[in-house]
Amino acid sequence: MNSLTEENYLKALLALSTNSDEVSINDLAKHLDIKMPTVTSMMKKLASKKLVQYESYKPVKLTKKGKQEAAIIVRKHRLTEMFLVEKMGFGWEQVHDIAEQIEHIKSPPFFDKMDELLGFPKLDPHGSPIPDKTGKIVWKHYEKLSDCKKGDTLMLSAVLNSSADFLKFLNSRNLKLGTHIIIDAIEPFDGTMSVSIGKRKEILSGLVCEKLLVENITH
Amino acid sequence: MNSLTEENYLKALLALSTNSDEVSINDLAKHLDIKMPTVTSMMKKLASKKLVQYESYKPVKLTKKGKQEAAIIVRKHRLTEMFLVEKMGFGWEQVHDIAEQIEHIKSPPFFDKMDELLGFPKLDPHGSPIPDKTGKIVWKHYEKLSDCKKGDTLMLSAVLNSSADFLKFLNSRNLKLGTHIIIDAIEPFDGTMSVSIGKRKEILSGLVCEKLLVENITH
DNA sequence: ATAATTTATTAGTCTATTCTAACTTTGTAG
DNA sequence: CTACAAAGTTAGAATAGACTAATAAATTAT
Numbered sequence: 001m002n003s004l005t006e007e008n009y010l011k012a013l014l015a016l017s018t019n020s021d022e023v024s025i026n027d028l029a030k031h032l033d034i035k036m037p038t039v040t041s042m043m044k045k046l047a048s049k050k051l052v053q054y055e056s057y058k059p060v061k062l063t064k065k066g067k068q069e070a071a072i073i074v075r076k077h078r079l080t081e082m083f084l085v086e087k088m089g090f091g092w093e094q095v096h097d098i099a100e101q102i103e104h105i106k107s108p109p110f111f112d113k114m115d116e117l118l119g120f121p122k123l124d125p126h127g128s129p130i131p132d133k134t135g136k137i138v139w140k141h142y143e144k145l146s147d148c149k150k151g152d153t154l155m156l157s158a159v160l161n162s163s164a165d166f167l168k169f170l171n172s173r174n175l176k177l178g179t180h181i182i183i184d185a186i187e188p189f190d191g192t193m194s195v196s197i198g199k200r201k202e203i204l205s206g207l208v209c210e211k212l213l214v215e216n217i218t219h
Numbered sequence: 220m221n222s223l224t225e226e227n228y229l230k231a232l233l234a235l236s237t238n239s240d241e242v243s244i245n246d247l248a249k250h251l252d253i254k255m256p257t258v259t260s261m262m263k264k265l266a267s268k269k270l271v272q273y274e275s276y277k278p279v280k281l282t283k284k285g286k287q288e289a290a291i292i293v294r295k296h297r298l299t300e301m302f303l304v305e306k307m308g309f310g311w312e313q314v315h316d317i318a319e320q321i322e323h324i325k326s327p328p329f330f331d332k333m334d335e336l337l338g339f340p341k342l343d344p345h346g347s348p349i350p351d352k353t354g355k356i357v358w359k360h361y362e363k364l365s366d367c368k369k370g371d372t373l374m375l376s377a378v379l380n381s382s383a384d385f386l387k388f389l390n391s392r393n394l395k396l397g398t399h400i401i402i403d404a405i406e407p408f409d410g411t412m413s414v415s416i417g418k419r420k421e422i423l424s425g426l427v428c429e430k431l432l433v434e435n436i437t438h
Numbered sequence: 439a440t441a442a443t444t445t446a447t448t449a450g451t452c453t454a455t456t457c458t459a460a461c462t463t464t465g466t467a468g
Numbered sequence: 469c470t471a472c473a474a475a476g477t478t479a480g481a482a483t484a485g486a487c488t489a490a491t492a493a494a495t496t497a498t
């Protein structure tokens with residue numbers, strides 16, 4: 001059984017290996033807000049448990065086993081978020097911190113029951129896929145709003161940041177999953193977009209646009 | 220903020236001070252399955268946080284502050300048990316271990332929401348009172364089945380042990396909260412009782428009878 | 439291709455929580 | 469009132485996880 005600390009390292013490793021599969025000690029240290037030497041020693045420990053592949057001075061890689069165990073934690077996190085929103089009435093901006101704690105609960109029946117009560121959902125309240133029980137994660141083919149072009153009509157489908165601040169910002173602009181967005185203009189310098197959300201005109205910074213995943217529904 | 224470990228000591232202290240208010244290091248050590256020296260040093264720590272009153276070679280006492288913080292943990296435990304049974308469909312024998320973990324979650328809104336969804340319950344699924352937000356705990360005036368006499372008609376109102384084994388035993392005898400029990404005979408030697416539960420006759424050991432709290436409803 | 443910068447590792451320390459072994463106090467049985 | 473058992477404490481060590489300072493390897497930039 002992995003400790004809470006080990007679980008947090010695994011989760012961070014999975015989160016950081018979206019692209020390259022390989023994660024530097026430095027990135028991991030920054031992500032976890034922990035110093036590099038601490039990370040190095042934890043990598044040795046996780047390697048001895050066959051959860052990561054580790055060699056001195058090389059980036060780290062989750063093993064199949066490590067990837068699976070990490071995905072199960074993510075599964076518990078996202079099921080919890082869904083449960084908090086759908087069954088307990090929380091807003092999508094309130095659930096991250098609670099789920100961050102509940103994801104470490106050791107009780108398969110607890111999460112199975114959530115899953116069942118929710119009707120075996122595929123997506124969490126932020127549009128991220130809920131890994132299945134074997135640890136498989138399937139993302140739909142979304143694109144970042146920041147990669148779309150002027151005139152496109154888009155549907156907001158997922159957000160890449162679940163912090164309360166970011167989600168409160170989206171709430172204040174009436175941006176929810178499913179909301180339609182039309183790109184009226186793009187500022188070439190910094191990627192700021194002028195968009196239409198329903199009848200409202202809004203300005204979204206480049207940073208915000210990078211965190212919004214959309215489906216292109218331009219007719 | 221208290222650590223998970225500290226919280227477990229506080230809870231144990233509260234559980235053991237039902238009668239005398241004072242708890243011996245030895246009892247605490249046994250209850251937590253931890254050696255006495257470890258307990259001693261934790262008592263010094265809790266004393267420095269003004270959670271217990273501690274003097275060398277004397278039994279320990281929760282301070283008002285300690286009692287309150289312990290009760291809040293018990294509140295979270297019992298609200299969770301109630302939620303698991305009422306809103307998630309678990310049996311009363313399945314919820315203790317899960318609640319044991321969830322009671323340490325740091326999120327007042329999470330427990331407030333449970334409370335609200337449950338309609339502000341006063342009792343948990345085992346008949347124990349749920350402490351209020353200030354930490355006040357009010358037990359109804361139950362008696363132990365083991366203290367009742369032949370011919371009494373009783374209503375099972377609470378159980379003093381929430382272990383899965385014990386509760387599965389009660390399930391197998393159709394004993395639930397609210398069930399009526401008539402004492403047909405008491406074995407003087409060991410307190411074994413012959414009882415009627417509905418139309419069924421059952422034998423309950425003295426140990427079991429001590430764990431059952433009842434209301435006397437003899438006509 | 440060599441210096442400068444960044445990244446990673448080693449070595450040693452710290453805190454929280456636990457343990458064992460040895461000693462001290464308290465309380466009780468004659 | 470003593471002697472012994474039970475309860476409690478002290479001292480010293482272990483483990484997990486985190487840190488800092490110093491060193492080493494790898495990368496980048498001239």
